[in-house]
Amino acid sequence: MADRVEAGGRGETRIADRVVAKIAAQAAREALDAAPDGGPSGVPDGAAPPHATVTVQRGSARVRISLELGYPCDIGGACGAVRRQVSQRVKALAGMEVPEVAVQVERLHAFEARTAQGRERVL
Template structure:
């Protein structure tokens, strides 16, 4: 909208403009942020063990700050700490990028480890 010039040369808002305080607000539900976080955890893990339950998340949002808890299952043996750090970092980045919320805390809870046989054992004996 273009400003309107008053009789004294002052610039005023057009009479149809709505004041910022009266425009309303956008609120993103906690469950939507939780779905975004769970999808981001799946992206960070790449592959899951065959019988693993996909990651899920719970979120508490207060104002524009989201605290996230991700529950997941991992294949074992693996670098558990490294995988959890990758999930933590990716979830924080994706939630921030998609919602604009600050994510100071992402807690990763490993619910279960699945024993994954080495690739040689799966294919059988070789000479």
Template sequence: MSAVTTGTDAVRQPPARVPPAERGATRIADRVVAKVAAQAAREAVGPPPADAGPPHATVAVHHDTARVRVDLELGYPCDIAARCAAVRRQVAERVGALVNVTVTEVVVGVERLHPSAAAAGRIR
């Protein structure tokens, strides 16, 4: 038994393999990038004071770059500049590694300082 093919019965070929770079794109929502940035800020500052809220981040992503703003509350006394620098480094590193975007700017806003119990006794 032989198979006879006509013009309409042509043997189907599997589709040509498309290289991965040409198959499409993955878009990560800005709110996901913001959650990653907020988690990175939490990692950088450590446990917050008892009555402090968690860090909050907002982002603006354009193509493969992101600008991030992180608002947080810190315990006091502390080296505020060093803590903010640690947050900037951690946010840029973690967002870049996990989301694969280049972070061009990280603005850290300290919303509130929470005095420690020892410092509260000295404040008049």
């Protein structure tokens, strides 16, 4: 029987920062699409999808999410939901701890975004 190499000596799995960023951005979308208390989604039509940047070091990922929200909405509640979802999904899918999720709200879109002239009103 051939000598067996211990599991730790066979290699390692590396997940690129951009892959973790895609997981984080999708998790942010999921959090924003979940309507709290049956209310409207936190993302209005025409809003840019969330964007994530990630720094991975020693098995942990620090995440920065940029997103747009509908107005009026519970901004703090939406950001908290994004933080929780991103942390959970990155840990579950990439196996990384997420000690920090910074959420930056880039723009607020009025839910009644169409004016009489048909232009979009951005706050």
